[in-house]
Amino acid sequence: MASSTQKVVDIHTHMYPPAYVKILESRSTIPLVRSFPNSPDPRLILLEAEVPSLGVAAVTDDGATTTPTHVPGRPLTKHYSSLAQKIHFMDTHNISISVISLANPWLDFLSAEESGPQAKSINASFSAMCAEHPGRLYFFAALPLTAELATVLSSITEASELPYCRGVILGTSGLGKGLDDSDLLPIFSALAEANMTVFLHPHYGLPNEVWGPLASANYGHVLPLALGFPMETTIAVTRMYLAGVFDAVRGLRMILAHSGGTLPFLAGRIESCVLHDGHLVREGKVTAQRRTVWDVLREQIYLDAVIYSDVGLKAAVDAAGGADRLMFGTDHPFFPPLTSDEQGPWESVTLNAEAVNKAVGEGSEEAKGIMGGNAIRVLRLVGE
Ligand code: URA
Ligand code: ZN
Numbered sequence: 001m002a003s004s005t006q007k008v009v010d011i012h013t014h015m016y017p018p019a020y021v022k023i024l025e026s027r028s029t030i031p032l033v034r035s036f037p038n039s040p041d042p043r044l045i046l047l048e049a050e051v052p053s054l055g056v057a058a059v060t061d062d063g064a065t066t067t068p069t070h071v072p073g074r075p076l077t078k079h080y081s082s083l084a085q086k087i088h089f090m091d092t093h094n095i096s097i098s099v100i101s102l103a104n105p106w107l108d109f110l111s112a113e114e115s116g117p118q119a120k121s122i123n124a125s126f127s128a129m130c131a132e133h134p135g136r137l138y139f140f141a142a143l144p145l146t147a148e149l150a151t152v153l154s155s156i157t158e159a160s161e162l163p164y165c166r167g168v169i170l171g172t173s174g175l176g177k178g179l180d181d182s183d184l185l186p187i188f189s190a191l192a193e194a195n196m197t198v199f200l201h202p203h204y205g206l207p208n209e210v211w212g213p214l215a216s217a218n219y220g221h222v223l224p225l226a227l228g229f230p231m232e233t234t235i236a237v238t239r240m241y242l243a244g245v246f247d248a249v250r251g252l253r254m255i256l257a258h259s260g261g262t263l264p265f266l267a268g269r270i271e272s273c274v275l276h277d278g279h280l281v282r283e284g285k286v287t288a289q290r291r292t293v294w295d296v297l298r299e300q301i302y303l304d305a306v307i308y309s310d311v312g313l314k315a316a317v318d319a320a321g322g323a324d325r326l327m328f329g330t331d332h333p334f335f336p337p338l339t340s341d342e343q344g345p346w347e348s349v350t351l352n353a354e355a356v357n358k359a360v361g362e363g364s365e366e367a368k369g370i371m372g373g374n375a376i377r378v379l380r381l382v383g384e
Pocket of ligand 1: 046103331335
């Protein structure tokens with residue numbers, strides 16, 4: 001980790017406030033929380049890819065609950081909802097400031113009537129957590145995207161008035177049709193207007209069939225998390241680019257989770273496919289004045305540094321046009337250590353910190369920026 005004189009900022013770090021966990025406990029379809037007889041912690045089951053194992057684990061042929069050997073999902077430990085545990089995690093890893101956000105799938109599954117009030121109460125609980133540790137915590141608010149537009153817009157105004165709120169966390173479903181939906185433009189404009197940065201985070205991955213018939217019994221969560229999540233982000237941002245969202249809302253600023261998925265690697269290919277697309281050329285969309293994918297990456301997009309290797313991180317720095325557009329993150333409470341004490345250092349964190357040192361040089365100005373300086377500047381964070 002960085003030296004103690006340098007402020008480390010974690011911009012990718014989640015929580016589920018207790019009231020949100022209660023909602024998950026009351027549900028019978030994903031996302032849900034369920035207890036199993038031989039599992040000490042309740043299990044958090046979020047992903048479509050976990051549904052096949054949920055069915056096998058929960059019920060026998062005669063309908064009785066089994067004691068499965070492989071319980072689905074992941075343990076819902078106190079790391080997910082305890083603020084004391086978040087602060088302990090920060091102290092353990094020398095993190096000065098965390099910008100916390102609700103974890104996936106946010107409020108996506110709530111009805112139009114429920115989501116407005118839930119957003120208000122969840123954002124209030126994030127705000128209260130930040131107020132307990134002034135200067136150490138800020139947050140990205142959750143939006144009630146299943147509600148009426150007016151409700152979404154007023155929740156942006158309300159969140160922007162909360163002193164520790166610096167933006168919103170957003171999934172890729174938007175209002176149900178993805179982020180290239182023109183109905184989202186007033187929302188993106190309102191966010192830009194309020195100087196709220198969008199932290200774009202995946203949840204839905206790719207359809208289960210992509211992983212093949214062996215996956216659910218044999219490959220754990222590797223395929224949806226390592227590949228599905230980054231592809232989802234890549235596709236969502238490329239669709240926004242092709243729809244002209246970044247041109248329509250020039251003030252929009254986004255931080256992309258997981259170093260932009262595969263965008264740093266594929267941006268050149270996206271550009272070439274645009275240039276060589278007969279349909280786009282005929283429609284007059286491939287003009288000399290158009291902003292390229294590279295322009296958008298360098299003007300409107302920041303990338304987190306949650307990629308676990310200097311190889312990916314170097315590509316991210318290049319694609320972003322410089323190390324000053326990258327920001328360190330941990331993805332806590334996901335990816336806890338499985339063979340060492342969860343109260344000690346987490347390998348998932350040290351991997352990301354080491355990647356920064358290897359990619360841009362330990363102690364360099366670039367490393368200081370990625371580890372904290374960039375987030376402090378871009379998100380206007382004031383420490384203790
Ligand atoms: N990281 C997240 O943020 N969410 C998941 O579901 C898994 C990893
Ligand atoms: Zn995350």
